Amino acid sequence: MNSRSATYGEVLRPRGIGRSGAFSDENLEFLARVLDDWFRIPGTSIRFGIDGIIGLVPGIGDLLSGLASAVIVIAAWARGVPTAGLLRMMANIGIDVVVGAIPFIGDAFDIAWKANRRNYELLTRHIAQPRRHTWKDWVFLFVLGAMFLALLAVPVVVTIWLLGWLLGIPMHPIWQR
Known part of the structure; x- marks a missing residue:
């Protein structure tokens, strides 16, 4: 055997x-x-x-x-x-x-x-x-997904901020600092 x-x-x-x-x-x-x-x-x-x-x-x-x-x-x-x-x-x-x-x-x-x-x-x-x-498989995929979404969100937020600044739109008080 x-x-x-x-x-x-x-x-x-x-x-x-x-x-x-x-x-x-x-x-x-x-x-x-x-x-x-x-x-x-x-x-x-x-x-x-x-x-x-x-x-x-x-x-x-x-x-x-x-x-x-x-x-x-x-x-x-x-x-x-x-x-x-x-x-x-x-x-x-x-x-x-x-x-x-x-x-x-x-x-x-x-x-x-x-x-x-x-x-x-x-x-x-x-x-x-x-x-x-295993729980490690799911944690790995969740963390990876969260990082991916954060990476996608950064250019969107920067673009909105940049357009607001260029067009003279007043920003939220948190962003004015």
């Missing part, structure tokens, strides 16, 4: 475990390793992958690494990972691409964030425990 059959039972494993082909556990784990921790800086424990190297190319590098990262999310969807898990995986990639686009700081962030490793771990956790979301 191998370790997989001992862990998941003799007869039936949960849907998606141990798939063959492009979305096999081994291929997805290998992709996460290549993208996030394939190389090690000698004399340190710092690891980085192709994602960090491709991100050095201005403009298109982070977009290409984001597309490569999407393979794990597509595999998770094909295996039946719940919506909260998929949203969290897409948020990890979004954060990686957006922050990674900042010159120099973003490249260091790419090395530290390891979105593909995070997403592979989310995939295996959700497959092992189907339809079970």
Whole structure:
């Protein structure tokens, strides 16, 4: 009896475990390793992958690494990972691409964030425990949504203030300080 059959039972494993082909556990784990921790800086424990190297190319590098990262999310969807898990995986990639686009700081962030490793771990956790979301999944999504709404609100507020100032419209007393 191998370790997989001992862990998941003799007869039936949960849907998606141990798939063959492009979305096999081994291929997805290998992709996460290549993208996030394939190389090690000698004399340190710092690891980085192709994602960090491709991100050095201005403009298109982070977009290409984001597309490569999407393979794990597509595999998770094909295996039946719940919506909260998929949203969290897409948020990890979004954060990686957006922050990674900042010159120099973003490249260091790419090395530290390891979105593909995070997403592979989310995939295996959700497959092992189907339809079970942790409170961390929901808190992460809520905080991310609140930050997104705040980022959308800033340009609107600044535009309204700027138009009011240009048109000479009296401002609310709080804004006059």
